[in-house]
Amino acid sequence: MARYVVIDIGGTNLRSAVFDSTTQELLDIGRGPVENFLNNPGVPPGQLLDKLLQQVLGHIRAHAGRHPIAGVGISFPGPVNEQGEVHSAPTLWGSTLRSVPLGERLQRELDVPVAVMNDISAAAFRYQSWFNEDFGVITISSGIGNKVFAGGRLLLNHQGLGGELGHHKVVEGDNALPCDCGGHGHLGAVASGRGTERLARLWARREPTRFRDSALWRLTNGDAERIDTHAVVSSLQEGDALAGDVLAFGQAHLASCLAMLYNAIGVKRFVLIGGFCMALGERYLTGMQAQLARCDLFGLSETERQAMVRLGQNDDDHSLYGLGAYFLQSPQAGSRAA
Ligand SMILES: [Zn+2]
Known part of the structure; x- marks a missing residue:
């Protein structure tokens, strides 16, 4: 059995959970408004990114305090390359912030593999079976x-x-x-x-x-x-x-x-x-x-x-289940997959 933190960063909300690889169920689902450019007016792009990273790390550490964690999966509302670098994210950052090394920044803070991918990419893993x-x-x-x-x-x-x-x-x-x-x-x-x-x-x-x-x-x-x-x-x-x-x-x-x-x-x-x-x-x-x-x-x-x-399934959990399905295939995967 292994458990993974899975986080869906949306343009408006952020959702996080723990995916259990044995039961293939989501535990401990949490949800809240995401730190975006709309609720942080006037905040410079660099600080906006820092606020999001701190929010994501907060969710990861809260889950890791309650479960043994083997990896972290993040889905993101914009194109992501194989290195976990975000191309752009208009719903989250407007026209600011491009080519953000999100995977690398998170991996620096964590000692388990981190995978970052686009949200519809994550959803695709859910439906592969x-x-x-x-x-x-x-x-x-x-x-x-x-x-x-x-x-x-x-x-x-x-x-x-x-x-x-x-x-x-x-x-x-x-x-x-x-x-x-x-x-x-x-x-x-x-x-x-x-x-x-x-x-x-x-x-x-x-x-x-x-x-x-x-x-x-x-x-x-x-x-x-x-x-x-x-x-x-x-x-x-x-x-x-x-x-x-x-x-x-x-x-x-x-x-x-x-x-x-x-x-x-x-x-x-x-x-x-x-x-x-x-x-x-x-x-x-x-x-x-x-x-x-x-x-x-x-x-x-x-x-x-x-x-x-x-x-597809009539719920909001496509990315969370999809990230879990990705780890079932690639248990040791780090920041790749897009
Ligand atoms: Zn268009």
Whole structure:
């Protein structure tokens, strides 16, 4: 038996737990607001990093005081290379702090192996046991992200890049909404939870008659500016036509991107996770299957086409379990894996 501290650093919250390799369960789950640039206004980047490191070390030492620890795994909301160096993390640090040697800084303080990886990479390790073939993980939440697991390893370049499908440009013209990255018409800008919400507002303003007949009208007292993700999800669950068209627009583009991945490199299984996708559950899944049915997927049978997407576990623990699964494979692993 071995136990590992696993920590999921998010843009808003930090969660930590102890993963037991025998029971494969999480113990001692802790959670709190993360030290980020929003709750530390005016703090210089170097100090911001120090505050985060102290927060992470605090969690590790608290767990290590109660359990014998064989390693520490950290998942991070930004690209990470094989040396545990963080490329950037806009949700945590805004546009400041790039190329941060997070793995090295933590390893200096600890006498057990430290592994740092991207959060969707960590999630991919959780789902590796679901498949005996190559697969991808797609997260659909406030943005869209992805990872592909092929030939027993994550497909990433030396900088840890290779999960930014959400920033692929898919739309031109009137529907090319702004993306959080500063671009326009990116997949995340029309198909993420936030993107779907913005697109619903745009279409409600553009089509006032349809809006008036829509569940979105009733849920927002007729104010298109008040359409939020909650209103979109509730309308979809009622079978609303306008909300359904908005979702289908985004899902058609996501399906087209998955079809491109399949046609390009042969990956034909995808796990869908993320808050927006999970809030809709089966409704999200059937919508994706309907859009994939319209895609050209070379050589794929009807059965394979229907099996192309499936929902992941409906919880927030993808990274924590994934880091645990990573240590099951590589018990002595240090700061690598991305
Ligand atoms: Zn973008």
